[in-house]
Amino acid sequence: MTGSATTAIAGTRTQRPGIWKRNQRALAPWLFLAPGIAMFALYVIYPIVASMWLSFYDWDGLGAKTWLGLENYVELFDDDAFYTSLYNNIIWLVLYMLAVPAGLFVALFLNQTVTGIRIYKSLFFFPFVISQVVVGLIFSWFYAPNFGLFYNLIEWLTGTGVAVLADDRYVTYGIIAAGLWPQIAYCMILYLTGLNNVAPDQIEAARLDGAKGWKMLWHIILPQLRPATFIAVVVTVIGALRSFDLVSIMTDGGPYGSSRVLSFYMFEQALSEYGFRMGYGAAIAVILFAIMMVFISGFIWKMVRDERGL
Amino acid sequence: MVPKPIEHAAPSTQVLYKVALPVALILWLLPLLGVAMTSLKPSSDLAAGNYFGLPSYIAFSNYADVFTNSPIAKYILNSFKVTIPTVIGAVAISCLSGFALAVYRFRMNLLIFFLFVAGNFVPFQILMVPVRDLTVSTGLYNTITGLALFHIAFQSGFCTLFMRNFIKGLPFELIESARVEGVSEFRIFWYIVLPLMRPAIAALSVLVFTFIWNDYFWATVLTTSAETQPVTAGLYSLNGQWIAQWQLVSAGSIIAAMPPVLMFFLMQKHFIAGLTLGATKG
Numbered sequence: 001m002t003g004s005a006t007t008a009i010a011g012t013r014t015q016r017p018g019i020w021k022r023n024q025r026a027l028a029p030w031l032f033l034a035p036g037i038a039m040f041a042l043y044v045i046y047p048i049v050a051s052m053w054l055s056f057y058d059w060d061g062l063g064a065k066t067w068l069g070l071e072n073y074v075e076l077f078d079d080d081a082f083y084t085s086l087y088n089n090i091i092w093l094v095l096y097m098l099a100v101p102a103g104l105f106v107a108l109f110l111n112q113t114v115t116g117i118r119i120y121k122s123l124f125f126f127p128f129v130i131s132q133v134v135v136g137l138i139f140s141w142f143y144a145p146n147f148g149l150f151y152n153l154i155e156w157l158t159g160t161g162v163a164v165l166a167d168d169r170y171v172t173y174g175i176i177a178a179g180l181w182p183q184i185a186y187c188m189i190l191y192l193t194g195l196n197n198v199a200p201d202q203i204e205a206a207r208l209d210g211a212k213g214w215k216m217l218w219h220i221i222l223p224q225l226r227p228a229t230f231i232a233v234v235v236t237v238i239g240a241l242r243s244f245d246l247v248s249i250m251t252d253g254g255p256y257g258s259s260r261v262l263s264f265y266m267f268e269q270a271l272s273e274y275g276f277r278m279g280y281g282a283a284i285a286v287i288l289f290a291i292m293m294v295f296i297s298g299f300i301w302k303m304v305r306d307e308r309g310l
Numbered sequence: 311m312v313p314k315p316i317e318h319a320a321p322s323t324q325v326l327y328k329v330a331l332p333v334a335l336i337l338w339l340l341p342l343l344g345v346a347m348t349s350l351k352p353s354s355d356l357a358a359g360n361y362f363g364l365p366s367y368i369a370f371s372n373y374a375d376v377f378t379n380s381p382i383a384k385y386i387l388n389s390f391k392v393t394i395p396t397v398i399g400a401v402a403i404s405c406l407s408g409f410a411l412a413v414y415r416f417r418m419n420l421l422i423f424f425l426f427v428a429g430n431f432v433p434f435q436i437l438m439v440p441v442r443d444l445t446v447s448t449g450l451y452n453t454i455t456g457l458a459l460f461h462i463a464f465q466s467g468f469c470t471l472f473m474r475n476f477i478k479g480l481p482f483e484l485i486e487s488a489r490v491e492g493v494s495e496f497r498i499f500w501y502i503v504l505p506l507m508r509p510a511i512a513a514l515s516v517l518v519f520t521f522i523w524n525d526y527f528w529a530t531v532l533t534t535s536a537e538t539q540p541v542t543a544g545l546y547s548l549n550g551q552w553i554a555q556w557q558l559v560s561a562g563s564i565i566a567a568m569p570p571v572l573m574f575f576l577m578q579k580h581f582i583a584g585l586t587l588g589a590t591k592g
Contacts, residue, residue: 032406032409036426043463043464047441050443123339124335129571132524141559228586270439271442278439285435
């Protein structure tokens with residue numbers, strides 16, 4: 001009796017640390033992941049699901065929710081403001097992509113070793129460091145009628161100034177130009193780092209073969225810059241679809257809603273003085289999410305492939 | 311090196327390049343230079359139509375005005391109160407999760423990793439209403455804690471991606487040999503991997519500091535009063551009050567931009583290392 005009791009106790013003694021020891025490697029990752037997963041699930045995963053669910057309701061943010069089914073979406077397809085926003089998003093997406101070649105161009109221009117070039121590189125990068133709120137204010141001043149630098153430049157060139165931000169024909173382009181300023185800087189720094197790692201022997205070999213200029217760039221340099229190009233495209237696409245700050249700061253969607261984008265229109269519907277239509281706002285957000293998911297899945301697909309290849 | 315090193319070009323080209331550099335830079339920063347100049351102009355200059363010339367005298371008083379007649383000092387303080395805990399929280403969480411995803415092989419590994427990556431790219435608007443509700447219902451609406459908690463959670467996506475890839479680049483033999491010696495997993499993390507992560511921690515801290523300092527959207531969604539608003543949202547409301555007083559708007563903008571700019575110039579190496587991780591390999 002006593003003998004078996006002691007062995008039992010001894011057994012638990014040796015087994016207790018044993019369970020942890022034996023499963024340590026299986027349990028440890030989950031313990032390490034716990035805080036990250038908990039926070040991310042609460043603030044990112046759950047809200048995505050909740051927004052989708054909310055898009056089927058009518059809700060003012062306080063009272064009871066009323067089930068609408070697909071009515072929010074049906075209303076969207078008849079909403080001119082929605083189409084304006086969607087159209088502007090497409091313009092953003094297309095023109096924002098200019099940041100990638102422009103960034104490459106600036107990077108090639110600055111990839112030299114003259115004295116002081118480091119300072120030039122950091123100053124060219126400068127616009128990316130400052131907040132979009134400040135960029136928006138800077139460009140509002142730049143475009144300001146009567147005394148803005150840009151206004152005066154146009155007046156000097158054509159005889160009549162253009163109040164970019166008050167003209168529904170130009171306003172979106174004006175805001176995109178402001179957005180391109182930091183985005184080009186971002187792409188530039190990605191390419192500068194990429195250029196640092198281009199294999200010099202390949203370039204020498206290509207040079208001996210007589211490759212120059214465009215040919216060199218297209219066939220020798222660009223293939224080696226592919227990782228930088230991938231990241232530049234990803235951040236530019238996401239940046240274009242996320243554009244909100246500049247629209248809010250520079251025009252508040254105006255004049256007459258002509259510079260709205262989906263992200264801004266959603267905010268306006270759900271959370272501004274125009275009313276608290278949370279369900280309708282959620283429906284707009286779901287559409288924007290769906291558009292972005294097309295791109296995100298593409299990026300992830302490529303990343304998974306690279307990961308498997310490693 | 312690409313393009314051809316300019317030292318090997320004709321002397322005339324070299325001179326041309328050296329002239330082109332500052333000219334290009336001035337054109338590139340023209341809007342910023344204009345605002346910096348405006349922030350130093352007395353209001354009488356602007357009233358008299360001196361928009362482009364040099365200030366008739368350097369009016370630092372605009373800066374003094376901004377500080378005395380607006381809550382900008384409070385806004386700046388709020389920004390720090392949101393940004394610093396976010397940097398600490400997001401970096402700490404991602405050290406753990408990055409380690410887990412880089413070192414262990416388990417079935418859900420890639421799935422969880424790409425969930426973090428994908429979450430990092432979603433539009434903010436799909437999160438907006440539920441996150442606001444969550445913050446309201448926990449009593450954290452219009453508080454610095456509420457804003458910082460969201461930022462920590464959201465940034466942990468990008469930070470995990472970053473940390474995981476960094477740890478993947480470390481020599482795995484270190485961990486293997488420690489395991490053979492019977493060192494526990496937590497000790498491996500704490501004594502072997504964490505000390506090697508210092509450069510990644512530095513790079514990520516600088517980057518997250520800038521991202522959060524410059525955040526405007528969540529500041530407008532989750533805070534409403536001057537007591538809690540960070541400087542980006544604050545600047546927006548001040549801009550509404552200072553209609554046409556461009557010398558004040560400019561001075562306020564420069565003040566708001568200062569901390570991340572200083573951070574960038576002081577920690578440039580880390581900043582760029584952080585931003586371009588992945589731009590060179592896979």
